[in-house]
Amino acid sequence: MAYFPLEELRKIETPYYYYDMSLLRSTLQTVAEQAGKYGFYVHYAIKANPNHKILETVRNYGLGVDCVSGGEIRAALDAGFTGGQIMFAGVGKTDAEIELALDANIKCFNVESVPELENINAIASRMNRMAHVAVRINPDVDAHTHQYITTGLKENKFGIGLDLLDEFVAKALKMKNIDLCGVHFHIGSQICDKEPFEMLCDKVTDVLAAMEKAGALISIVDVGGGLGIDYNDPDANSMADFESYFKLFADRLRLKPGQQLHFEPGRSIVGQCGSLITKVLYVKEGASKKFIIVDAGMNDLMRPALYRAHHKIDNLTSTSAVDDVYDVVGPVCESADCFAADERLPLTERGDLLAIRSAGAYGEAMASCYNCRKLPASIFSDGL
Ligand code: LLP
Numbered sequence: 001m002a003y004f005p006l007e008e009l010r011k012i013e014t015p016y017y018y019y020d021m022s023l024l025r026s027t028l029q030t031v032a033e034q035a036g037k038y039g040f041y042v043h044y045a046i047k048a049n050p051n052h053k054i055l056e057t058v059r060n061y062g063l064g065v066d067c068v069s070g071g072e073i074r075a076a077l078d079a080g081f082t083g084g085q086i087m088f089a090g091v092g093k094t095d096a097e098i099e100l101a102l103d104a105n106i107k108c109f110n111v112e113s114v115p116e117l118e119n120i121n122a123i124a125s126r127m128n129r130m131a132h133v134a135v136r137i138n139p140d141v142d143a144h145t146h147q148y149i150t151t152g153l154k155e156n157k158f159g160i161g162l163d164l165l166d167e168f169v170a171k172a173l174k175m176k177n178i179d180l181c182g183v184h185f186h187i188g189s190q191i192c193d194k195e196p197f198e199m200l201c202d203k204v205t206d207v208l209a210a211m212e213k214a215g216a217l218i219s220i221v222d223v224g225g226g227l228g229i230d231y232n233d234p235d236a237n238s239m240a241d242f243e244s245y246f247k248l249f250a251d252r253l254r255l256k257p258g259q260q261l262h263f264e265p266g267r268s269i270v271g272q273c274g275s276l277i278t279k280v281l282y283v284k285e286g287a288s289k290k291f292i293i294v295d296a297g298m299n300d301l302m303r304p305a306l307y308r309a310h311h312k313i314d315n316l317t318s319t320s321a322v323d324d325v326y327d328v329v330g331p332v333c334e335s336a337d338c339f340a341a342d343e344r345l346p347l348t349e350r351g352d353l354l355a356i357r358s359a360g361a362y363g364e365a366m367a368s369c370y371n372c373r374k375l376p377a378s379i380f381s382d383g384l
Pocket residue numbers: 045048066089149151186188189190224225226227264265266267268303307361362
């Protein structure tokens with residue numbers, strides 16, 4: 001099992017996120033090495049976890065960032081990333097966000113529609129800037145993942161369909177303050193099979209040929225993020241298989257000289273290094289079930305309530321050799337406030353400390369103050 005410094009953790013007021021920074025560093029080291037083999041560029045998707053200390057650590061390994069709001073651009077700049085390391089995506093960029101991005105001289109806007117392109121051109125012209133643009137393409141590839149985190153199907157709101165690409169390119173090439181230099185794809189998240197990525201590679205090849213035919217000179221090929229992690233056994237698989245992932249793209253995609261391949265992983269970088277640490281308030285015998293009621297709620301970690309996601313739960317303090325089956329629930333006034341149903345755990349009692357694992361991505365980042373609860377704190381293994 002992962003190492004949790006219990007003596008220190010016991011003293012901290014729960015609930016809080018605990019980050020194993022040595023796991024984060026070894027993950028980043030692996031990503032840098034494996035992507036570096038092929039000269040690929042990696043932009044960490046800030047949305048997974050925008051914590052300042054995490055961003056600084058990511059920056060130390062030479063990665064860039066993928067942002068989806070002005071707030072994320074500011075968080076990146078605060079953490080020391082340069083404009084040239086920032087990609088800016090998102091279906092609904094406001095004028096103020098576009099101005100901020102142009103001011104920061106970001107590497108590329110990932111643009112999702114013709115009206116957005118027209119607006120960026122107008123703002124760039126007013127500011128006397130050139131906006132570098134990648135067109136986000138909806139490749140209609142099924143990522144075989146949860147419907148809420150599938151993004152590359154034609155019925156999703158993201159990107160431009162292949163049928164509208166020619167029109168987009170023709171318009172972009174005529175705009176004075178737009179430099180159309182890239183193509184962008186992202187088919188979904190928590191993808192654990194090779195097949196959707198293989199299909200993506202084939203679509204990318206087709207799109208690059210179409211772009212060339214349409215007269216666009218493409219230097220940035222961005223294939224998004226999406227690599228999944230093992231939520232059921234984070235100790236056996238504490239790191240995603242980055243070696244095979246990058247190799248798949250290296251083997252299957254043939255790029256022209258001068259074309260750079262970019263990736264935007266979020267979950268696979270920070271997911272396994274974070275756990276939500278929570279204390280058992282009560283163990284309650286229901287009519288047909290035993291409930292462990294903990295002091296963390298769905299406001300601290302939304303993924304189980306929102307996606308019915310399963311996160312492994314460890315009891316860090318029980319020494320019992322006997323197991324039982326429990327529903328682990330929070331104190332929030334919603335039936336969805338349930339971290340796990342029928343979870344097998346060692347006999348658990350009031351005061352035990354539980355770790356809800358694999359919560360480094362989309363955990364703290366999605367926390368809210370629902371029920372007037374405090375936002376969870378973040379604790380780093382380095383700082384103990
Ligand atoms: N690039 C784009 C354009 C994205 O939309 C996303 C994620 C990523 C990169 C990073 O994907 P990743 O490598 O993390 O799979 N809240 C959900 C996940 C939402 C993902 C949204 N987009 C969850 O908790 O599962």
